[in-house]
Amino acid sequence: xxxxxxxxxxxxxxxxxxxxxxxxxxxxxxxxxxxxxxxxxxxxxxxxxxxxxxxxxxxxxxxxxxxxxxxxxxxxxxxxxxxxxxxxxxxxxxxxxxxxxxxxxxxxxxxxxxxxxxxxxxxxxxxxxxxxxxxxxxxxxxxxxxxxxxxxxxxxxxxxxxxxxxxxxxxxxxxxxxxxxxxxxxxxxxxxxxxxxxxxxxxxxxxxxxxxxxxxxxxxxxxxxxxxxxxxxxxxxxxxxxxxxxxxxxxxxxxxxxxxxxxxxxxxxxx
DNA sequence: TTCAGCCTGTCG
DNA sequence: CGACAGGCTGAA
Numbered sequence: 541x542x543x544x545x546x547x548x549x550x551x552x553x554x555x556x557x558x559x560x561x562x563x564x565x566x567x568x569x570x571x572x573x574x575x576x577x578x579x580x581x582x583x584x585x586x587x588x589x590x591x592x593x594x595x596x597x598x599x600x601x602x603x604x605x606x607x608x609x610x611x612x613x614x615x616x617x618x619x620x621x622x623x624x625x626x627x628x629x630x631x632x633x634x635x636x637x638x639x640x641x642x643x644x645x646x647x648x649x650x651x652x653x654x655x656x657x658x659x660x661x662x663x664x665x666x667x668x669x670x671x672x673x674x675x676x677x678x679x680x681x682x683x684x685x686x687x688x689x690x691x692x693x694x695x696x697x698x699x700x701x702x703x704x705x706x707x708x709x710x711x712x713x714x715x716x717x718x719x720x721x722x723x724x725x726x727x728x729x730x731x732x733x734x735x736x737x738x739x740x741x742x743x744x745x746x747x748x749x750x751x752x753x754x755x756x757x758x759x760x761x762x763x764x765x766x767x768x769x770x771x772x773x774x775x776x777x778x779x780x781x782x783x784x785x786x787x788x789x790x791x792x793x794x795x796x797x798x799x800x801x802x803x804x805x806x807x808x809x810x811x
Numbered sequence: 812t813t814c815a816g817c818c819t820g821t822c823g
Numbered sequence: 824c825g826a827c828a829g830g831c832t833g834a835a
Contacts, residue, residue, distance in 0.1 A: 543829055576817095600830085616830055618819080634819085652818045654830060694812090703831085710829050759829065760821080779829095800814070802827075814835085822827085 542615045543600055544677055544708030545751035546762050546770065550621055551597045553765025554604075557623050557643050562591050563606070565640035573636045573650075577657050584637070584659065587611065592641070596665070599673045599707025603665060610665045616654030618760075622647050622767045651761060677708035678748055685741045692729025698799055699729045708748070711801045712757055712779050717747050719778045724810040725796070725803050750775065778804045 542550070566585050568574065574581060587606055594605040602621070604611045613621060618634075625644040636655075638647045648657075660668055675684060688706060692699045699705055700714040709717065718725050720743040723736060732740065756762060756770035759780065763769055777787050782795035786806040794807050 546829075614830080616818095617828070650818090651820070652828090652830095654817065656831090698812095701830095712829055757829075762829065799812080801830090812835105814833105816832085816834100817830105820828090823825095 542619070542756070542762055543710035543713050544597075545713070545748055545772065546756035546764075547597050547600050547602050547615065548678075548752050549756045549770065550765040551595050551602055554621065554623055554646070555595050557765075558592050558595070558604070558641060558646065560591060560593065561641040561643040562589065563587055563639055563641055564589070567638040567640060568636075569638070570636045573653060574657075579657065579659050584611075587639075587659075598669045598676050599703055600710065601669075601673065601707075605662060605665070608662055610660055610662050610668075612658040612660065612665075612668065613648065614656040616650065616652065616656065618651040619655030620647075620649050620761070620763055620767075621765060622649070622763065623765050624767070673703055673707040674705045675707065677706055677744060680706065682738070682741050685744075686734075686737050689729050689732055689737050689740070694728065695726045695798060696723060696729045696732065697725035697803060701799070701801070709744075711803075712759070712776070713747060713751065715779045715804055716776060717744055719805060719810060720747060722809050722811065725798055725805050727811075778806065780804065 566588060568581055590606040592604055592606055596603045596605060602613045623644055623646050632649055634649045634651045636648045636650055638645050697714055700709050721740045751772040754772040755764055757773040758769035759773055778793055782793050782804045784793055786793055786809055789808045791806055791808040793804050795802060795804050
């Protein structure tokens with residue numbers, strides 16, 4: 541579910557309520573999930589009585605930084621982090637755990653349980669980011685982005701989705717970006733012309749910023765840090781629209797699997 | 812570089 | 824009932 545714009549939206553929402561808050565209680569509902577993630581129940585409980593003093597996002601991951609430790613989330617396809625001023629657990633069968641702060645309750649839920657969490661010491665956070673993720677798609681400079689493309693090999697879409705090369709784009713935004721840049725998803729990354737590289741960079745920044753401004757894309761399950769849906773799905777041009785006419789030239793949009801991900805594109809506009 | 816597997820839900 | 828879904832990993 542959540543790609544860069546969605547996780548950024550969640551981060552901004554949670555920051556409003558959790559910055560400086562003190563964790564008072566930890567309520568663990570799904571112990572099995574923690575075990576799978578190699579986290580002892582006690583480790584999580586030990587976060588109690590510490591202050592959350594920063595939230596940091598890189599790519600699709602979000603870190604809650606406490607005094608000594610950082611709790612890192614990857615929301616997978618259906619993970620959600622929802623803040624509520626007062627409890628509301630009753631109808632939530634996918635709740636993994638809740639963190640009870642003095643300012644309200646943060647619940648982590650995940651329907652498909654593809655999400656992941658890590659609990660590391662605060663000093664290791666920089667190393668963690670570097671070991672797991674390439675530069676953030678919003679932060680990367682044009683120069684570094686162009687180098688990445690020049691040194692790429694294989695389909696451009698595969699490169700855009702590779703989190704170790706470039707962190708943040710998922711299937712929605714990679715698909716939309718390639719349409720906006722008029723580049724075919726199977727083009728070899730290293731074959732892009734200098735102009736195409738610049739266009740791709742410019743369109744990537746614009747796309748992500750527009751999506752953040754509209755609070756992300758809610759196709760199915762995504763909700764922001766307060767449980768509300770995003771609006772950017774209304775601006776999608778090709779994602780999930782196979783067979784429908786291209787918004788530019790009316791040619792029916794085509795669909796191919798690429799690395800197991802459904803990929804929609806216009807065979808006429810995207811070269 | 813495919814492809815099943817991890818899970819649950821929805822749609823046709 | 825099968826196909827597919829904002830992700831990622833590890834095995835063939």
